Structures are given as C-alpha cells and as structure tokens.
Amino acid sequence: MVSISVVVPIYNAIRTLPSHLGAIARLNPMPLEILLVDNGSTDGTLALLHDFTRDHSSFGMKVLEEPRRGAAAARNAGFQAAKGDVIAFIDSDCAPEPTWLSHISEPLRDPRVGAVAGRVVAAPPASIMELFSALYTLQLPDRPARSRRWTPWEGGYVTANFAVRRSLLMGLNGIDENTVGGTGAGSDYELCARVYAADFEIVYVPEAIVFHHHRTTLPGMVRQAFDYGESHAYLISRKLTGGLWVDLPMRPFSWKGCPVHAWLDLASADKKVLSVMVLAILYGPALVLLIPYAVWLVVITNRRAMRFGSTVTLSGSVALAGLLLVKSFAMTAGRWWGSVKYGALCL
Template structure:
C-alpha cells in the first residue's frame, strides 16, 4: 500500500479548524504524516495548529509557515516537505470521512493513475449564503469516472479533495502559483491538465468524501465567482490547442476542430436576462418576460433546496434566486476580463 502525506493549506481558518482537525484525527488508516501549512494567519489559527501538533505528536503532525501568500504556495510548501508516495490535498474548511484516505489511496495500485479525486459534499448550511453556495458550487456526480484529458466540461478536479503521486508533482514542478495574476484561481484545473499532458490518468472516486463549509459572505462569493470566470479564460487559452464549447439551455455543443479558443456559456442566468433586455430594444413589451423568468428562478431554486433537504421561506427563495443572478454576472465579468487578458473568447 502506498504511503500518504496529507497537506492542508490554512489561512485564518479559526471558524472551521476545530471540526477539520477533529476529523483528521479520526482518519483510518492514519496517513504517514500530516503537514499543516499556515499562510500568514492573524486570527489565532497558528496557535491552534501548534496545540493540535503537541496533543497528537504520535500522528506525525508538522506545522509549517509559508510567507508567500496563496493556497497554491502553501500546497507547494507542504508537498516539498512531505515524504509520502502520495500527497493528499485537502482544504481547512473541509472535514473528511474516516475512510477518506483508504478510498483515495486504492487506485494508485494502477501505475497509469497519476491522481485521484474525491467527492466534495456541502456541509449542512447555517445561512442563506451557505445554502446558496451548497446548491450551486462543486456539484460532483455520484458515479466513478476515469479522465484522460481536460476540457471545459470534463477532467477538472479541485484540490480541496485531490491526491497526486509525489514523483509526478516533482516532475511537474508542483502547483502553478501564478495562475490568474497570482490569485491561484484555476490552479487545480491547470494541474489536472498537466497530469494528462504527462500521459497519466485521474480517477474520480465518489466514496472518498469530504464535507465542505462554503463561503459565508456576499463579497467573498462575488470575488470567487469573478476569479473563477477569469481562470476559465486563462485555462482555455493556455491548456487547449483550440476548440469551441457552447453551453445552450437545451444541450451543450462542441467543435473541437475549431481554430478558436472559445467557451460560451449561453445557459447562465445572466445571459438569459441579457437576451431579454436586447430583445426589448427591438420590442419594448418583451421586457415583461423578465417577470415569468424571475418566478421560474424562484421555483427551480426552491426545488433544488428541497432536494438538498432544506425548506426555505418565500423571502429566502427570492434571495437565493437573486444570488444566482449576482454570481452568474460576476463570473461572466471575470470571463470577459480574462478574455481580454489572455486572448481567448470566454463569456
């Protein structure tokens, strides 16, 4: 069986660290070592990490301090100090199930597997903002998969729950710390693209579950959506030789032989609102179509919440629908900005 080093990038995580560290201590089997990489926290996080390392000295816990800002830099510092055959990345706002590592390590028996991705499930939300993020972020399938290439629609997995062969990380020079102007947004998908380029596969194991605590503030959600949108343009300009991917309300279409680097999401909520507004320029009463569309957004949002097991009052449903519009506008703005910066067509 391969040896596993767990690497956790951490920044001002005092809200989620107690549950995260408690879950790490309950892993079975335990990893070879646990590397907790503080990234300049100012909220008491570092003291909590040292307390955990002292109280669990038999677990091989190491606390590292990385002055270079960004989760990518913290992950690189952790993997460079690690000794295991496999580096299992997890975020400090995630709590793994006890069997997480056993599911993550099994596929590495196949030498063709360069990385293993697990499922990220939303933790029970405590606010409308957390519920919204749970409904519209990291919607991963419950079926296993084996990926051999990255495209806008497949093959991308997040480092909140990703294990990579250490030897492969060394060969790839670690995680790119300079994606999207140094923000690190998109660095996980960028890493996946390089894993495929090195002729390895990534296996998705839905049984390897971590529970994720989502963003709790509107500015944080908007900033994340903008950065992710910008990263989409960055990725298609740098990691694809060409192609056209179009998300339509009915079904997606692609033309992989197209010489363009283009990804058009015409199914997002903001694009539909924009389409109605453009139609209203030609025919003013068309603006009234926004009323049934707003009602439809409220209805489908409520259905999603019910499937998630949450009952939301009417005011909450309206808020969730509004947040969907805000997020989609922010992501489109990020894609537009990324298109200008990186020479792609991503909207």
C-alpha cells in the same frame, strides 16, 4: 497501502479548523504525516495549529509557515516538505470521513493512474448564503469516473479533495502559482491538464468524501465567482490548442476543430437576463419577460433546495434566486476580464 502525506493549505481558518482537525485526527488509516501550512493567518489560526499539534504529537502533524500568499504556494510548500509516495491535498474548510485515505489509495495500485479525486459534499448549511453555495458550488457526481483529458466540460477536479503521486508532481514542477494573478484560482484544473499531458489518468472516487463548509459572505462568494470566471479564460488560452465550446440552455455543443479558443456559456442566468434586455431595446414590451423568468428562478432554486433536504420560505427562495443572478454576473465579469487579459474568448 502506499505512504501518504496529507497537505493542508490554511489561511484565516479559525471558523472551520476545529472540525477539520478533529476529522483529520479520526482518519483510519492514519497517513504517514500531516503537513499544516499556514499562509500568513492573522485570526489566531497559527496559535490553534500549534496547540493542536502539541496535544496530538503522536499523529505526525507538523506546522509549516509559507509567506508567499496564495493556496497554490502553500500547497507547493507542503508537497516539497512531504516524504510520502502520495500527496493528498485537502482544504482547511473540509472535514474528511474516517475512511477517506483508504478510498484515495486504492486506485493508485494501477501505475497508469497519476492522481485520484474524491467527492466534496456540502456540510449542513447554517444560513441562506451557505445553502446557496451548497446548491451551486462543487456539484460533483456520485458515480465513479476515469478521465484522460481536460476540456471545459470534463476532466477537471478540485484540490480540496485530490491526491497525486509525489514523483509525478515533482516532474510537473508542482502547482502553478501564477493562475489568476497568483490567487490560485484554476490551479487545480490546470494541474489536471498537466497530469493528462504527462500520459497519466485521473480516477474519481465518490466514496472518498470530504464535507465542505462553503462561503458565508456575499463578497466572498462574488470574489470567488469572479476569480473562477477569470480562470476559465486562463485555462482556455493555456491548455486548449483550439476548439469552440458552447453551453446552450438545452444541451452543450462543441466544435473541436475550430481554430479559435472559445468557451461561451449561453445557459447561465445572467445571459438570459441580458438577452431579454437586448430584445427590449428592439421591442420595449419584451422587458416584461423578466417577470416570468424571475418567477421561474424562484421556483427552480426552491426545488433544488428541497432536493438537497432543506425547506426554504418564499423570501428564502427569492434570496436564492437573487444570489444565483449575482454569482452568474460575477462569473461572466471574470470571464470578460480573463478574455482581455489572456487573449481567449470566454464569456
């Protein structure tokens, strides 16, 4: 097996660190080293890291401190200090299964494979907010895939569960720290695009599982959705030479020869609400259409929760529908802002 360095960017993660570190300690096989990169935490995280590494000195754990803010900067600090042939990134709110690294390493026997992505599964939610995030965030398939290019609809994987050859990452000058004002949002998809541009493939392995603890607060979810939306415009402007990509309610449509950089999501919940409101300006009674649409949102969010294995009350289903609207409006706002900022049409 190739030698693997695990790199974990960490910021104020006192809530999720115990389960994360416990899962890391149960990995089999163990990696060459585990680099825990604190990014300026103020909640006792750093002390917990030092205590844990002292008590588990045989595990090859090392605590690093990176003052430059942002997960991308922390990941770069970890990879630059790493010694393994492969850098396996995982977030501090994720807990890997014991066999995580064995699944990650297998595809890298193929020299055409530059990186491997694994599946991110929601940890059991403890609140409506966490349940909503579990239902509508990081929805990855359960079938393997082999990708050779990035587009708005394919080839993008998250660094919460992502391994890349160290030599390749060095040749790419690490992770882009400038996406979305240095927040790191979109840096994972941006890295995927550069891996493909370097003529490597990315293999998605659904058996390489980490369990993810999602956002627990409404402001955190809104901020994340806005940043993701802005990153979409950044990626369109930087990583596509042209093309029109349209998400429609029934099926997507693309025109790769279009000279305009454009990604239009016309299927999101907020766009449907806005469409009814525009129609109501022309014909006032059309506003009543918002009532059946609201009922439909409650029904579909409840069905999704049931498929996830959660029983939700009527008030809970209403809350889920409301959160879906809030998230979609926040993401569209981020896309609008990114379109102005980066000169790409992304709505």
